[in-house]
Amino acid sequence: MTNSSKIKVYQEVLEQIRLFIEEHELSEGDRLPSERELADQLGASRSSVREALRAIELLGLIETKHGEGTFLRTYRPYHSVELLATFVLRQPKTKEELLDVRQILEQQCIIRVMDHISSEDIDDLIEQLVTIDEQEVHEFIFKQLFSIVGNELLSKIWYLINNFSQASYRIIKSKSEYVRLLSFIKNKDIPNALSVLEHLYFDHD
């Protein structure tokens, strides 16, 4: 008898909820039965039902509204990704690894943004730079660029890496460097844009 052979109640509830959703063809925004109802129907206690629901919630599959009910939501892995990341990144990573991954993400961001960004967007960005503190220029620009690229998952990963990075180092360059970068992006000049980007990661100014 293996120790993992016993199925816990909350896991059974999990499966039943899944089946319920499938059978009733529920989709985004639809409401699930109340916790008490589920407990009753499935012959489990409300506690067990809640354990299952909280787990699904953390996965990002449902959304809970106090006083209203539990609703299906559009699934995005990002909630769990964030939590997983904090565990995965638990051990202090070397500065090089963080920088490496960061570079990959930002390179790809620049490559991909070329297809989506307009000249006006870039001009707007350059204008806004005036109001941004120099320490936050890098983060500001890439936050904008990533959101233009539109891949939320990519953005989220970058954002996490960015935050972890700032614990050990910070990219601070003069705004003129970023204006150059943006200009190359405007001209769809990938090689030069990437070249400028690479310079940003070095310490010397």
Place this chain on the structure above:
Amino acid sequence: MTNSSKIKVYQEVLEQIRLFIEEHELSEGDRLPSERELADQLGASRSSVREALRAIELLGLIETKHGEGTFLRTYRPYHSVELLATFVLRQPKTKEELLDVRQILEQQCIIRVMDHISSEDIDDLIEQLVTIDEQEVHEFIFKQLFSIVGNELLSKIWYLINNFSQASYRIIKSKSEYVRLLSFIKNKDIPNALSVLEHLYFDHD
């Protein structure tokens, strides 16, 4: 006052557990405090602690042994993958994003591995392919390649993405494709290697 502003107890517990693991530098196999202890320390009820623990368990971060305690484990998706599958399949956007990110990571892996891998390594890999089930060839090869590249952070991110991906699709190509890929890597032929890689993502065989 937005409705999402209130943090639930179980979410706070989640965060505290994460911090506890960080502070005490716990790693795989280490035991967490008992549910009652956690409840006491964090000033929460055991129910709330359990909601948090069950959620983490579903994610695959911890393992629970009846009568013994709760233990950290290396991340392995638990029920989460099957559970997510039902939902992710209906979210084309998420699927696209996952594939996109995955492609980025695997491209970079191939580019980077060229500097670290020897001809013998590749020959070994090709030999081992015989024993691998066709369904797992892709995962197997990249697991090896990533470990050769040496950036643990990159590896872990890929591993996470890979697992999430498998909830919605799976890359299955004949082994000969992978032999081609490895051959190009052997010859340090980046363009052709990336070209083969790109083919892998398409459905047609």
Place this chain on the structure above:
DNA sequence: AACTTATCAGTGGTCAGACCACCACTTTAA
């Protein structure tokens, strides 16, 4: 002394029930 068995404390698993906060809706009062 060595070995088996019984006991026990600690742990997770589950449940029932209580109370609160919140929301949508209805009823009531101005």
Place this chain on the structure above:
DNA sequence: TTAAAGTGGTGGTCTGACCACTGATAAGTT
């Protein structure tokens, strides 16, 4: 007609109880 108070249902949280399982200790047996 409109504003206020009430109402029922919902999630959020806590308490305390009991069970099943585990590992170690104590007691008993050979």
